[in-house]
Amino acid sequence: MKLIPSPATLPSLVLLHATMALHASADNYAVATRDYHPGTGTPAGYDIPSAITGAPSRETPGEYGGPVDPFSAPWQPSQLLAVGAGGSVTASFNPPILDLASHPFGIDFMVFTSAAFIIANGDYSGGGITDGTLFGDNQGSTRVLVSPDDTHFYVLDPALAPTVDGYFPSDGAGDFSTPVNPALGGSDFAGLTLDGIRSKYGGSAGGTGYDIAWARDESGKPVVLDQVKSVRIDVLSGRADIDGFSVVPEPGVTALGLAGIATCSGRRLFRRISLLPSSLR
Numbered sequence: 001m002k003l004i005p006s007p008a009t010l011p012s013l014v015l016l017h018a019t020m021a022l023h024a025s026a027d028n029y030a031v032a033t034r035d036y037h038p039g040t041g042t043p044a045g046y047d048i049p050s051a052i053t054g055a056p057s058r059e060t061p062g063e064y065g066g067p068v069d070p071f072s073a074p075w076q077p078s079q080l081l082a083v084g085a086g087g088s089v090t091a092s093f094n095p096p097i098l099d100l101a102s103h104p105f106g107i108d109f110m111v112f113t114s115a116a117f118i119i120a121n122g123d124y125s126g127g128g129i130t131d132g133t134l135f136g137d138n139q140g141s142t143r144v145l146v147s148p149d150d151t152h153f154y155v156l157d158p159a160l161a162p163t164v165d166g167y168f169p170s171d172g173a174g175d176f177s178t179p180v181n182p183a184l185g186g187s188d189f190a191g192l193t194l195d196g197i198r199s200k201y202g203g204s205a206g207g208t209g210y211d212i213a214w215a216r217d218e219s220g221k222p223v224v225l226d227q228v229k230s231v232r233i234d235v236l237s238g239r240a241d242i243d244g245f246s247v248v249p250e251p252g253v254t255a256l257g258l259a260g261i262a263t264c265s266g267r268r269l270f271r272r273i274s275l276l277p278s279s280l281r
Contacts, residue, residue, distance in 0.1 A: 033049035033092070085210065113166075156211075
């Protein structure tokens with residue numbers, strides 16, 4: 001016997017449908033990569049540029065895999081692209097990334113990597129508590145550049161742009177399009193469990209956030225870029241293991257999308273129910 005949803009359950013079902021559709025949107029992620037140079041100190045197998053296109057990892061596959069969370073970072077070659085000292089990679093986006101001051105915390109895009117919080121209390125069975133420090137993070141330095149035309153690149157002010165492959169570790173249960181408050185630091189997470197970390201994240205999936213407004217020209221002067229098509233990551237020292245990118249959408253797009261999808265889905269579902277025999281409604 002098929003279960004037919006009652007009108008009382010429609011709002012929840014429609015919202016779930018809408019949320020899943022929005023989370024599946026390819027517009028939020030890198031669509032291609034080019035000019036990959038591995039640099040030095042990169043491990044064998046972690047050299048497939050396509051690993052960082054599409055959505056960042058929500059789960060690590062395989063026998064020793066499982067859900068990606070702030071304690072359990074992605075680690076397999078199919079998930080990560082390693083960029084060592086002197087190396088670089090460029091990711092392309094379509095549609096372009098917009099620079100909007102109305103984005104949460106001014107963040108326009110995030111980079112997701114292999115960093116994870118250290119479990120300081122030794123409990124790896126689900127009751128882990130962190131001291132706020134990381135493992136698997138890049139101990140060196142990086143440079144992030146953006147381009148509006150795939151030709152001219154402008155560096156994001158190193159005094160403002162955080163190192164790639166650091167805070168904040170990925171959480172596959174969160175929203176890739178929502179940034180973590182960049183004012184938070186390691187000490188803000190000390191003594192927290194997984195639930196506590198997620199509370200600080202505020203629904204975000206983590207990632208390191210960047211603002212296009214940090215763009216500077218060769219003389220160090222600000223450059224006004226309404227949007228960019230490409231992001232280049234240069235690793236100056238250490239190593240960055242990149243899992244993917246995510247774009248912060250225009251404010252209101254998510255709400256409008258939810259409303260539109262909900263309206264259409266609701267109409268279709270109500271219509272289907274209304275066409276059923278009364279004995280099955």
